Amino acid sequence: MADKELELYIHIPFCIRKCNYCDFLSFSCDEEGIEKYVSTLVEEIRCKARDYKDDVITSVFIGGGTPSILSDDQIERIMNVVKNNYNLSDCCEITIESNPGTLTEEKLLAYKKSGINRLSIGLQSADDDELKLLGRIHDYQTFVDNYNLARKLGFDTINVDLISAIPGGSIEKFKESLLKVVELNPEHISVYSLIIEEGTPFYINYGEGGPLEDTLISEDDDREIYHLTKTLLAEAGYNQYEISNYSKAGRKCQHNIGYWIRKNYVGFGLGASSLYDNMRYKNTSDMKEYLRIKAEDVPCGYMIRKEVENLDIKDIIGEYMYLGLRMNRGVDLKKMSEQVGQDVYNIYRTWIDKCASDGLIINKDHIICLTDKGQDLANYVMAGFV
Numbered sequence: 001m002a003d004k005e006l007e008l009y010i011h012i013p014f015c016i017r018k019c020n021y022c023d024f025l026s027f028s029c030d031e032e033g034i035e036k037y038v039s040t041l042v043e044e045i046r047c048k049a050r051d052y053k054d055d056v057i058t059s060v061f062i063g064g065g066t067p068s069i070l071s072d073d074q075i076e077r078i079m080n081v082v083k084n085n086y087n088l089s090d091c092c093e094i095t096i097e098s099n100p101g102t103l104t105e106e107k108l109l110a111y112k113k114s115g116i117n118r119l120s121i122g123l124q125s126a127d128d129d130e131l132k133l134l135g136r137i138h139d140y141q142t143f144v145d146n147y148n149l150a151r152k153l154g155f156d157t158i159n160v161d162l163i164s165a166i167p168g169g170s171i172e173k174f175k176e177s178l179l180k181v182v183e184l185n186p187e188h189i190s191v192y193s194l195i196i197e198e199g200t201p202f203y204i205n206y207g208e209g210g211p212l213e214d215t216l217i218s219e220d221d222d223r224e225i226y227h228l229t230k231t232l233l234a235e236a237g238y239n240q241y242e243i244s245n246y247s248k249a250g251r252k253c254q255h256n257i258g259y260w261i262r263k264n265y266v267g268f269g270l271g272a273s274s275l276y277d278n279m280r281y282k283n284t285s286d287m288k289e290y291l292r293i294k295a296e297d298v299p300c301g302y303m304i305r306k307e308v309e310n311l312d313i314k315d316i317i318g319e320y321m322y323l324g325l326r327m328n329r330g331v332d333l334k335k336m337s338e339q340v341g342q343d344v345y346n347i348y349r350t351w352i353d354k355c356a357s358d359g360l361i362i363n364k365d366h367i368i369c370l371t372d373k374g375q376d377l378a379n380y381v382m383a384g385f386v
């Protein structure tokens, strides 16, 4: 049997403090709590390895939270258990997410030594007032110092995350942030438009009916920022390959592409999601329950598996469509029809034809992809495939 390709995701749910807009599974924790978590995580990764002994690992992504909050020793232990128990491909992409203000020379050297070959840095804005408003722990100069240190120590694949549509912001302000990042010449840039999530401090002020709702930038300006981002980054040599992601040639994030093409992935750690052979599930989001993996020595921690969903063919085809359409290369209907044993065009004929006649998608040579207008209205287009 041919080896199966698999991606690994490792979740570190800790942050120095919670940002004002954040609804991710993340929180602050003392050193003792972090160490307890890491030793449980290492155990989970180790004991689940037997299930994936025939799989080849094409990417590993240590995400959060703020993984760079961990000590160099903790990261080395996590990476050692991965390398010693899984079959990593020769060109395995290994990413760690980090936040400025938590990176040190010791940590960066430990990442390199552990085989981590891609660094993602959450800058979000190059404007210190905006960073303060977002509740970030760092200022722009701290980011620049961390970035330059990573370069000096040999990181040659760096992603920088930016947020657009920050309250009180403007097209000009965003452009300044983007140009400052371009000047540093990272290999990859991600730009996400801020969503005001319920349950966050931002929601109280900027959510529906909130006292500062009118300081949010307009939808038209948001779209203008989107188009400006595409233009400026194209001029600087970055190719857009997904709605929010841009890279220099050969530097796309393989791990994220895996999600959009529905490659199998297994998530370790609190609340981590998995997709394996068309089954989706999540680890528990309850820390007490998660820590039982180690305390009770339950083999492989299957009792922490939640929200198990066995996808049927309709779910699978729908996912292929709306995830695949996020990427500029689009979806190859012919290939997909062969994969799922059904004529996919036939299933969505009415919607595909309507979107094509409305100028939202291009349907050419069995491949459909979003137009510029379709990217503006991506949620509307995708909804037709769910």
Ligand code: SF4
Pocket: 014, 015, 017, 018, 019, 022, 023, 024, 026, 064, 065, 066, 099, 122
């Ligand atoms: S650093 Fe990221 S994960 Fe942590 S609180 Fe801020 S936005 Fe959330």
